[in-house]
Amino acid sequence: MTSLARSVLALTGLRKRFGATLALDGVTLSVGPGEVLAITGPSGAGKTTLCRVVAGLETPDEGSVRYGSEPMDDVAPGRRRVAFMFESYALYPHLSVRDNALSPLRAPGGGIPRERHRAIVDETLGLLEIAHLADRLPGALSGGQKQRAALARALVQQPRALLLDEPISHLDAKLRHKLRGAIRQRLMTRESPSIWSTPDGLEALSVGDRVAVIDRGRIEQIGAPEDIWLRPATMTVARLIGDPPMSVLSGELEGEGDALVFAREGLRLPLPAGLAADAARATSRRVSLGLRAGALSLAAEDAAGAARGEIYSHEPFGKHEIITFSVAGGAQIKIKTRTAARVRIGEAAGLICPPDALALFDTETGRALPASAARHTTHDTRDHARPQAAVATTGDLGR
Structure with a gap:
């Protein structure tokens, strides 16, 4: 597969149904290189399904996913080089916090020299204020600590696209406000497109270069935070x-x-x-x-x-x-x-x-x-x- 550095992530006409529930209803959007697109909407709006389709964990009934000029619809999840932070954390229970964060770097195609792995992981754990928990197993962590461990595993990578599904929703208010700025600053240094999914509209406005509001699987409005704030397109x-x-x-x-x-x-x-x-x-x-x-x-x-x-x-x-x-x-x-x-x-x-x-x-x-x-x-x-x-x-x- 050719390099897709600084490529646009483009979703076209995505539809996905689970039984009688239409989870995605004709979603079309794009995310540019280095751009953070914040997707917000109520619970069940389709945010997680959208991320899973991009990662290749769900197959859309209609529509396509492309990175640059290359279609990804038939590309296996492991070959898409997408970093996905799951809302459910999905940590390896037998690995420490540090080893959970190291795991994607050790996988084939990680793209980062092995001698830099430890430094990158430790710096990221420090950023997320869990460096002191590096040797603990997930079973010994609180919900907010698990969330930051899962976030660290995503942030250490150099992916073609980064998907963060409610990355700070379970943190206390003070830490949430502190980290969203720090994470946003980290994302600004990347060349890959990023999607930040959150049910919190104010969080979406704060972190996104653009914001997409989704409800019942349909995009209601996409625009700059100022446009979403001042000029809502729908009720x-x-x-x-x-x-x-x-x-x-x-x-x-x-x-x-x-x-x-x-x-x-x-x-x-x-x-x-x-x-x-x-x-x-x-x-x-x-x-x-x-x-x-x-x-x-x-x-x-x-x-x-x-x-x-x-x-x-x-x-x-x-x-x-x-x-x-x-x-x-x-x-x-x-x-x-x-x-x-x-x-x-x-x-x-x-x-x-x-x-x-x-x-x-x-x-x-x-x-x-x-x-x-x-x-x-x-x-x-x-x-x-x-x-x-x-x-x-x-x-x-x-x-």
Whole structure:
């Protein structure tokens, strides 16, 4: 097989069914040399199946996998030179942590001189803060330690493609935030394409050069982290990405004089001019309104332009607070604020919705209307800037 260094990993039209369950539904994407593609979606969305197809552990019913110009569909898993960190760890129980990490380097075709094996492994174990566990067997490790041992086994390799299936999901929050930056920095030095799979949308935004959101086996949106964050292409993306995610309410478009209004029980919200112009061209009056938590604010109940409701819950987190605002009919809207709010559960209040807090979706198709997909401006750069892998915490990632 010819060398595929600095080749694109390309997946075209992948479909995979397990009985009545369609695990992958026409997945098409590519990952460039040295690029990290973060794939995020809920449990059962198809993330692991996608990785297993790339590694050759599952055979797609339709579609193809290519590295550069070479098709991989008939290439055995062992000859693909793919490093795959399994979500289930899959450690050799009779080997120590160090020997587990050394095992792929000792295999034929490892590509790294034997005299460098020990140094590479020990450096990687140090990076993952498990060097002191090098001589332990997997049975003597905690779940988070096993996860890092499995991660080390993948990171020491020089593969054609690197697949990380939930590589830090079982670590405590402090270590998870520290390591995602360190691992991201390590991946940036590689020439091979990498896929990082995670159910955590904020993690995906922090580590990926691009992010792919998948649900029920179908890619909902692929784009730069900023695009996924600011311009969700579908209601599914809006409900998955954010801290907290957008609140999405179903309703209808109604005319009110020269204005266009989003209306539902307990809420009538005039749309800003730009959004209304595109909404007026919608094929259906049935729409869903997305409200970005980090751009909303509370006001007095009788404040001009405020939607009326009451405080349903209040969650202080120190440097920010999450307030749930309830309107008549039971709809709830999440607000994220960095200013201390003196609120009482059950008290009446008003909700201010600036233009950049809003996105409109076609309720029937679930897709964003044109203005929602293209027009947002930044309300607060602290809330909307791309999270930085090395320093971001969930508190910094307001929506």
